[in-house]
Amino acid sequence: MSVNRRFVLKSLVLSGAAGLAMGIPFRALSSTANGTHNSLPVMVLTNGTAIESAFLHGANTGNSRLQVQRVSSDLAFMLDFERQMRNSKAMRIIGLLDDTSATLIMAMAGSAGARVQWLGQHTAETGFSRHHLITTDSADGCTRQLSRQLQACGAGFSLHEEHHNNTMPARQLDGLGPTGNQSTQWATSIGFLLASLGTHPLMDAPLTTTASTPITGSFVSFSIEV
Amino acid sequence: MSEQNSAVLPKGVVQKEFNKAVEKFRTLLGEENVLLQADQLIPYNKIMMSVENAAHAPSAALTATTVEQVQGVVKICNEHHIPIWTISTGRNFGYGTAAPVARGQVILDLKKMNKIINIDPVMCTVLVEPGVTYGQLYDYIQKHDLPLMLSFSAPSAIAGPVGNTMDRGVGYTPYGEHFMMQCGMEVVMANGDVYRTGMGGVKGSNTWQIFKWGYGPTLDGMFTQANYGITTKMGFWLMPKPPVIKPFEVIFENEEDIVEIVDLLRPLRMSGTIPNSVVIANILWEAGSGNVRRSSYTSEPGHTPDTILKKIQKDTGMGAWNLYAALYGTQEQVDVNWKIVSDVFKKHGKGRIVTQEEAGDTQPFKYRAELMSGIPNLQEFGLYNWRGGGGSMWFAPVSEARGSECKKQAALAKRILHKHGLDYVGEFIVAPRDMHHVIDVLYDRNNPEETKRADACFNELLDEFEKEGYAVYRVNTRFQERVAQSYGPVKRDVEHAIKRALDPNNILAPGRSGIDLDTYKKT
Numbered sequence: 001m002s003v004n005r006r007f008v009l010k011s012l013v014l015s016g017a018a019g020l021a022m023g024i025p026f027r028a029l030s031s032t033a034n035g036t037h038n039s040l041p042v043m044v045l046t047n048g049t050a051i052e053s054a055f056l057h058g059a060n061t062g063n064s065r066l067q068v069q070r071v072s073s074d075l076a077f078m079l080d081f082e083r084q085m086r087n088s089k090a091m092r093i094i095g096l097l098d099d100t101s102a103t104l105i106m107a108m109a110g111s112a113g114a115r116v117q118w119l120g121q122h123t124a125e126t127g128f129s130r131h132h133l134i135t136t137d138s139a140d141g142c143t144r145q146l147s148r149q150l151q152a153c154g155a156g157f158s159l160h161e162e163h164h165n166n167t168m169p170a171r172q173l174d175g176l177g178p179t180g181n182q183s184t185q186w187a188t189s190i191g192f193l194l195a196s197l198g199t200h201p202l203m204d205a206p207l208t209t210t211a212s213t214p215i216t217g218s219f220v221s222f223s224i225e226v
Numbered sequence: 227m228s229e230q231n232s233a234v235l236p237k238g239v240v241q242k243e244f245n246k247a248v249e250k251f252r253t254l255l256g257e258e259n260v261l262l263q264a265d266q267l268i269p270y271n272k273i274m275m276s277v278e279n280a281a282h283a284p285s286a287a288l289t290a291t292t293v294e295q296v297q298g299v300v301k302i303c304n305e306h307h308i309p310i311w312t313i314s315t316g317r318n319f320g321y322g323t324a325a326p327v328a329r330g331q332v333i334l335d336l337k338k339m340n341k342i343i344n345i346d347p348v349m350c351t352v353l354v355e356p357g358v359t360y361g362q363l364y365d366y367i368q369k370h371d372l373p374l375m376l377s378f379s380a381p382s383a384i385a386g387p388v389g390n391t392m393d394r395g396v397g398y399t400p401y402g403e404h405f406m407m408q409c410g411m412e413v414v415m416a417n418g419d420v421y422r423t424g425m426g427g428v429k430g431s432n433t434w435q436i437f438k439w440g441y442g443p444t445l446d447g448m449f450t451q452a453n454y455g456i457t458t459k460m461g462f463w464l465m466p467k468p469p470v471i472k473p474f475e476v477i478f479e480n481e482e483d484i485v486e487i488v489d490l491l492r493p494l495r496m497s498g499t500i501p502n503s504v505v506i507a508n509i510l511w512e513a514g515s516g517n518v519r520r521s522s523y524t525s526e527p528g529h530t531p532d533t534i535l536k537k538i539q540k541d542t543g544m545g546a547w548n549l550y551a552a553l554y555g556t557q558e559q560v561d562v563n564w565k566i567v568s569d570v571f572k573k574h575g576k577g578r579i580v581t582q583e584e585a586g587d588t589q590p591f592k593y594r595a596e597l598m599s600g601i602p603n604l605q606e607f608g609l610y611n612w613r614g615g616g617g618s619m620w621f622a623p624v625s626e627a628r629g630s631e632c633k634k635q636a637a638l639a640k641r642i643l644h645k646h647g648l649d650y651v652g653e654f655i656v657a658p659r660d661m662h663h664v665i666d667v668l669y670d671r672n673n674p675e676e677t678k679r680a681d682a683c684f685n686e687l688l689d690e691f692e693k694e695g696y697a698v699y700r701v702n703t704r705f706q707e708r709v710a711q712s713y714g715p716v717k718r719d720v721e722h723a724i725k726r727a728l729d730p731n732n733i734l735a736p737g738r739s740g741i742d743l744d745t746y747k748k749t
Contacts, residue, residue, distance in 0.1 A: 075383055075604045079361060099610040107317060107384060110269035110324065111337055113289075117265050119272060121616045121672040132672045134271070134279055136264035160674070162279050164271065165264040167233040170278065217521060218614025218670065225265065 040225065042195055045095035045105065047071045050215045051124070054184035054208050055096040058191030061206045066195060073101045078108055085112035085226045093224040094194040096122075096187060102220030109224045118142070118194060120221035122186065126214045128156040129186045135163055139223070142193045146186070147173040149205055153185045183214040194223045232262070234285045236309050236330040237744075244285065247306040251288055254298040259338075261287040270316070270324045270333050274618040274671065275704040276681035282325035282703065284311070287333040293458045297418045299334055300456070303733040304416070310334050311735050312456050314356035314389035317381050320620035320666055321393065322702035327737035334456070343459065344435075347372045351409065351435035353461045356388040363387070364602055374464040375600035377401040382602035388460045392450050393700060396655055396662060398597040399465060400554060402503030403657065407463045410434040411446055413455035416729035421455065435461035451700065452721075453735035454728050465600070470560045473552040473595035474567075475585065476577035477545035481508075483576055484547055484636060485629030488654070488661070490570055491549070492627045495658040499563050502598055504551040504656040507590075508636070509535050511653045511666070512544045514612035515605055516590040520649075521614075528647040549577070550591075552598040609651065615670025617680055619704075621687050623696045625654070625661040635663050635696065642690055643667070646683035647676070662699060688712070703737075710740025715748075722746050 042063050046052050117138040123130040143161045150157045159173040185208045192205030251260045271279050290296050303310050311331040316324025340357030361383030367374050377397035391404045401407045411423045424440040425433045449455050494500045523534045553560045571577045585591035593605030625631050640650040655662040669680035697712040721741050732743040
């Protein structure tokens with residue numbers, strides 16, 4: 001089976017993200033790009049993590065033209081992904097994946113010469129989340145917005161931001177929580193922020209819809225531009 | 227082009243001087259090959275070490291495509307005293323990734339120098355540029371149906387032979403000691419000269435990839451794990467693909483079995499009955515690379531208790547130690563050696579032998595069998611999901627291939643890791659006389675307290691192992707200066723004397739393996 005076909009078939013099992021186009025090859029997705037950062041088409045990478053629907057909920061609200069691509073951490077997928085990044089027209093790729101998949105995606109992005117505006121490491125514990133972000137000017141304001149939103153929700157969090165190649169010192173923001181059932185709000189907020197990067201910074205992310213069961217674990221978010 | 231204002235600059239270089247160098251780099255390489263923007267540099271700054279990314283942030287990255295361009299880069303660096311950190315694919319993960327040893331160094335990325343210059347299927351040799359990946363070579367061999375086999379480390383297809391060999395990495399086939407299989411380098415020196423090792427300096431020579439030693443001093447080793455030159459071509463030997471490969475596993479239930487395993491194995495390795503770099507993986511290496519997650523068993527902080535390790539063994543059928551090896555040759559040769567090997571383990575009676583036919587496609591057997599057969603895969607990256615959090619530092623002490631020594635090292639490492647609330651995730655890679663004892667110090671880099679613990683743990687591992695006369699063979703960039711100290715002052719004096727002679731401006735990767743003219747003081 002070709003990798004592209006596998007992309008499509010795997011995408012079909014995603015059901016919680018109505019309105020999202022699934023499994024579109026890079027070339028087709030990027031054909032509408034007009035080359036400006038704000039209006040690039042956006043592809044979301046997913047791989048079935050528990051946090052996925054919360055992230056997709058935010059991303060879909062932030063950008064209605066999203067395409068969703070299911071990823072696998074096997075070699076065939078990664079090599080094909082790298083080839084597609086090299087040959088694609090301008091587009092952005094965002095995601096919130098497990099450590100293994102994200103390590104490989106970032107390695108492929110590096111060898112394809114992609115730009116990375118945002119790289120986040122996230123740890124979700126019951127009632128608390130920790131975030132280590134490396135950001136660029138393109139993602140300016142996102143960290144404050146994320147912090148503000150998590151505070152408003154009463155979520156407990158710790159947020160550390162390193163701004164690459166900037167004289168600004170690393171920033172530490174903390175929320176005392178937990179006061180509510182907001183264990184996945186951070187994922188929804190990051191999905192929203194990354195999908196809408198540079199478009200409407202004053203809007204708030206939607207509230208999460210999947211807070212009934214705490215989701216714990218380690219995840220990596222990213223925004224890559226090819 | 228507007229003036230660049232960088233927050234990250236090479237140590238001792240002012241903005242104006244840096245900008246002059248950048249303009250020259252642009253003229254030499256073209257605008258698109260001089261990367262200065264933050265979003266272009268983040269991919270080079272994704273580290274897994276126990277320190278903030280800022281400590282290893284590059285000021286710029288350059289991509290070159292020809293030897294002449296590399297010579298030009300070196301010339302500019304000399305003129306403006308710009309330190310340069312060269313990478314080929316930058317895929318050594320727990321040994322430091324692509325990031326420079328010191329903040330502000332300019333990365334010279336050779337990924338675009340990716341030509342397979344020559345493969346000789348008769349002499350079983352290859353000559354490649356630094357950006358060639360094992361995946362590229364594998365595809366080439368498959369496409370041309372060449373009777374050859376590759377040896378690579380676990381990142382396999384996405385890593386490359388030049389980077390791995392220059393870092394003295396190992397693989398899992400009979401050609402697994404990669405530097406031993408290297409034959410002929412081309413190196414751009416700090417003064418711009420292009421030096422070819424071995425037979426490479428002889429005009430018209432056709433033995434550059436055939437005969438290593440050449441004439442007079444043999445200097446190839448001097449360029450590995452070092453900063454005396456930039457390797458722009460490297461030759462190495464390929465294994466003829468044997469008609470039969472028989473991978474197998476022997477599973478041992480108890481941690482204490484390591485003594486007998488190693489002592490049984492050593493004669494088989496020394497005699498060549500088992501010809502490949504055997505692996506003995508502990509339960510957590512096995513479980514992590516087999517997609518088992520810690521969170522499935524416990525959410526408690528700290529190290530994973532032995533009771534849980536036993537539970538994982540019970541649930542998965544994995545051993546406390548899991549030995550992977552393979553036999554190679556004709557069916558007749560393999561049959562004879564299989565009888566010898568299986569008789570040894572049957573007679574011993576503690577290990578459970580698993581053949582490929584029995585294992586089928588189960589992991590981690592499948593990926594181990596593939597690595598021993600020269601087939602690339604990415605399965606071992608599953609380790610990064612064991613604990614999660616993006617922290618990974620490979621602690622790799624060398625051990626005698628003697629059971630009692632392996633037991634001592636494993637126990638020492640486990641004690642120190644547990645003291646710091648981390649897991650012993652280890653494997654031994656077995657040569658006839660030595661073992662690379664590779665321990666993946668996995669930790670949550672997103673937790674500042676755990677990151678501090680991991681840092682302290684790594685330092686304590688280095689200290690305590692040194693007290694016992696052990697040292698690591700390779701280490702990530704955070705600890706390279708510390709490890710250089712383990713090898714004694716005379717070695718360091720010699721290394722710095724060579725550095726002064728070959729690179730007086732200290733432009734090539736200062737700090738690599740602790741070699742840095744600006745900071746080193748003779749004791």
